[in-house]
């Protein structure tokens with residue numbers, strides 16, 4: 420049996436706190452939030468009070484200054500619960516991390532304490548209607564005007580978009596410069612010129628809001644720039660490994676959880692005078708899926724350990740995201756099959772897990788983009804052919 424050795428007693432005590440929070444503050448309301456298409460702001464404040472948000476933010480900005488494993492515990496417990504509404508991962512792992520890593524002192528003081536308490540909610544605004552995988556093709560413009568920039572453009576598929584107070588926004592400050600023309604801004608959504616569009620209806624993740632956002636002559640001070648002008652693409656690339664690792668963590672946990680409850684269900688459910696688990700097909704199928712879940716867990720934990728040492732590179736992260744996303748989708752699909760018709764009913768968690776899973780092969784870098792990253796590296800490392808004399 421493989422056991423995990425990443426976590427200490429403090430992490431495990433925190434895990435119990437997170438589980439209790441999910442049982443009392445999320446589970447009883449999640450169905451209503453799925454109907455609403457969004458979770459209430461009050462949940463974010465409660466999560467902040469319970470210490471669940473942005474665990475790694477340093478104490479001087481209101482955080483716990485804890486290690487990354489505390490954030491991992493929150494992501495894992497949310498994934499284990501099957502409740503995908505609260506967009507904590509984007510808020511903590513992406514937005515707060517961007518601000519903590521690249522923000523000025525003033526930006527950190529302005530946003531991080533409120534993000535820790537849940538008084539400010541963060542979004543990451545990269546994708547546009549015509550540019551997702553090819554981020555350097557974005558068209559949202561930021562034009563300098565004295566000490567400010569005027570932003571015009573549109574984003575789509577933005578998680579936490581209905582709720583967000585601050586957006587890490589990717590813009591073009593030089594449309595002719597390709598990737599070198601991309602600049603990030605920290606945009607306060609209470610400024611005039613910001614408009615939220617539709618909360619988009621989705622296949623899964625129904626309680627998590629996903630929106631169109633519009634920027635109409637929105638003026639921000641030059642001090643709202645995150646990092647330097649023209650370096651936005653480079654900054655985004657440095658954080659992609661962390662984002663992909665977080666997605667792999669979610670996939671590893673969902674796969675484990677779904678296999679566990681499918682074992683329980685099939686051991687109980689009867690057909691032809693036996694349990695479903697008595698059929699060899701069920702045992703063989705679950706044996707395969709369990710093995711893949713264990714492999715996924717071991718690789719993910721190895722990636723977490725590498726990340727904690729500062730060694731997780733873009734290729735490792737792409738492999739984790741690609742393999743774990745595929746495995747996640749396969750496990751939920753094949754487990755749902757073992758539930759029969761009940762697996763298709765929303766009252767069974769496997770139905771929600773199935774609907775929520777599909778996005779992992781698309782968002783945060785699609786499977787094809789991951790293959791592109793891994794394949795390009797393979798050939799870049801190839802020794803140049805020897806010349807014949």
Ligand SMILES: Cc1cc2nc3c(=O)[nH]c(=O)nc-3n(C[C@H](O)[C@H](O)[C@H](O)COP(=O)(O)OP(=O)(O)OC[C@H]3O[C@@H](n4cnc5c(N)ncnc54)[C@H](O)[C@@H]3O)c2cc1C
Nearest residue numbers: 543544545546550551552576577578781782783784785787
């Ligand atoms: C639920 C959800 C939440 C999201 N949240 C956010 C968010 O918070 N912030 C944000 O900025 N974005 C978000 N996104 C957007 C997401 O990151 C993009 O959808 C994703 O990057 C893919 O971009 P696209 O949809 O434009 O697809 P496209 O780029 O148009 O790709 C279409 C297809 O072509 C393939 N393809 C593209 N390029 C290549 C290539 N070079 N080689 C081979 N195949 C290729 C893709 O893999 C895909 O299969 C979210 C999306 C969803 C669905």
